Amino acid sequence: MSTDTTVSPERGVSGADEREQAVTPLELFFDLVFVFAFTQVSSYLAHHLTWGGLARGAALLAVLWWAWVCYSWLTGAVDAEARLPARLVVLAAMAAMLLVALAVPDAFGDDAVLFGFAYVVVRLLHLALYTVVAPPETRSAVRRVAPGFLGGPALLVVAGFLDGPVQAALWGLAIAIDYGIVLVRGVDGFHVRAGHFVERHRLIMIIALGESLIAIGVGAEDLVLDLGVVLTALLGIVLVMAFWWLYFDYVVLAAEQRLAAEPPTGRAVLARDSYSYLHLPIVGSIIFVALGIEQTIAHAGDPLGVVPAVALCGGCGLYLFGHSAFKYRDHGTASVLRVVVGVVAVASVSVVVRIPAAASLASLTALFVGLVVYETVWSEHRNRLRVGDAKSS
Structure with a gap:
């Protein structure tokens, strides 16, 4: 995420140029895995037509959505496609996200542990890349919210070894921590390019409508x-x-x-x-x-x-x-x-x-x-x- 006036050191472009930057092919490619993930949630709901199934489907969607949100802020801050190490990290996250999506149908059963571990990898890669390529003030902001961004997903791993009400409670707590950390600790130090940020959300809306x-x-x-x-x-x-x-x-x-x-x-x-x-x-x-x-x-x-x-x-x-x-x-x-x-x-x-x-x-x-x-x-x-x-x- 960048402001209109912040210049990313690795890109060396003006604020005006940043405003005009289009969504990159890497971002579009990364979003493809969420097409599959959303389809998996729909399939899960279709096979669990109960109130519990509806609630679990909503929880799955909330977790998948927050993973996409985190990367939408990241790829808005730096041009990951232009730097080889960053590109490889995003592609690795995409592979881990595929495992998350594959585990969705049994994310509360036999594949719960796989779901949790793969999701933690997705989020760890996000924080690692943010810490390496972001400007100093953003790195400080990332460290400020890292406990929640890691603590919430870690609870999903623990939940994978349990079942019933305890598992449900851990899922609820994980989502609350993950979503709540940026509300409690704020987003000072993060930057947003308005045009790019809105375009990313337009595209994810198209994916959802698809x-x-x-x-x-x-x-x-x-x-x-x-x-x-x-x-x-x-x-x-x-x-x-x-x-x-x-x-x-x-x-x-x-x-x-x-x-x-x-x-x-x-x-x-x-x-x-x-x-x-x-x-x-x-x-x-x-x-x-x-x-x-x-x-x-x-x-x-x-x-x-x-x-x-x-x-x-x-x-x-x-x-x-x-x-x-x-x-x-x-x-x-x-x-x-x-x-x-x-x-x-x-x-x-x-x-x-x-x-x-x-x-x-x-x-x-x-x-x-x-x-x-x-x-x-x-x-x-x-x-x-x-x-x-x-x-x-």
């Missing part, structure tokens, strides 16, 4: 592609399109402008809150909705079970609540309409468990398409922002 498309294919697997399956699949992709539109049409533009306008110290805090923290429910909601879409396509004529219904409807609501929290943290305001639509989506669970799954998906899709149309045509704030963006370009 998981929903994969879910459509998984749900239709081994089914005859009759008219009902085709129409249900089309409903699923239209809902995913609405999700894309609601994030990328103007929300992300306003957020990037807000982040870029912050001074260096405030920018790091805003980046932590708006992106590292508040993008978790946004990304997580997409994974849960993907589960709901998969189950809908597989059982289009029957009502969804309670857990898939909560995943679908609750995921739709959580997506909009996450947007609203994101906007409130950035601008001090929230979209009342999005909150209301989110509440309607969550409340629809009681209906969804009683009607055919395809009809439920159609209703939610119509609700979100209606929200997109209203905001696109009548939202004064959206249109004002888009006009301003066009003039500036």
Whole structure:
């Protein structure tokens, strides 16, 4: 992470050049392992359609998300691709992350120890590279948060040797420590290039949305592609399109402008809150909705079970609540309409468990398409922002 004025010694570029740096091929390559990891979480949820399975799936997602977050800050601070040792460390972390993803289906069972040890390696490599290549003030910041960044993952190793409530408690404590250390000890000394940082999160959103498309294919697997399956699949992709539109049409533009306008110290805090923290429910909601879409396509004529219904409807609501929290943290305001639509989506669970799954998906899709149309045509704030963006370009 770099400020607009901080110059990385190894790169020797100006602040303006840093702002314009594109996401590197190495970062894109590294993100590919998270495509697989998110798919593994969706598969885990599909095979554990219980409340416990839903909670464990959420815990897995939280752990995977924080690993990605840590590397997004790191690769925003230094050009790891330009330095051979740094490149090798990132590739090694990618290999370790693959082992983490492979262990996801049995991360609370036979592969729990493998999951924990591989995850610790991912996080150790992150801290080691940060310590070596970051500027002095960032190295000091890394040392300040290192106890939490190592202590949380270490608890996952311990949890791997246990089971039941003790294992669950250790997972909860590990996540709380890992996420909480940067809240308690702060992010002074870390730096953020606004354009690069926002672009990284745009790309991970695309990955999450892509998981929903994969879910459509998984749900239709081994089914005859009759008219009902085709129409249900089309409903699923239209809902995913609405999700894309609601994030990328103007929300992300306003957020990037807000982040870029912050001074260096405030920018790091805003980046932590708006992106590292508040993008978790946004990304997580997409994974849960993907589960709901998969189950809908597989059982289009029957009502969804309670857990898939909560995943679908609750995921739709959580997506909009996450947007609203994101906007409130950035601008001090929230979209009342999005909150209301989110509440309607969550409340629809009681209906969804009683009607055919395809009809439920159609209703939610119509609700979100209606929200997109209203905001696109009548939202004064959206249109004002888009006009301003066009003039500036």
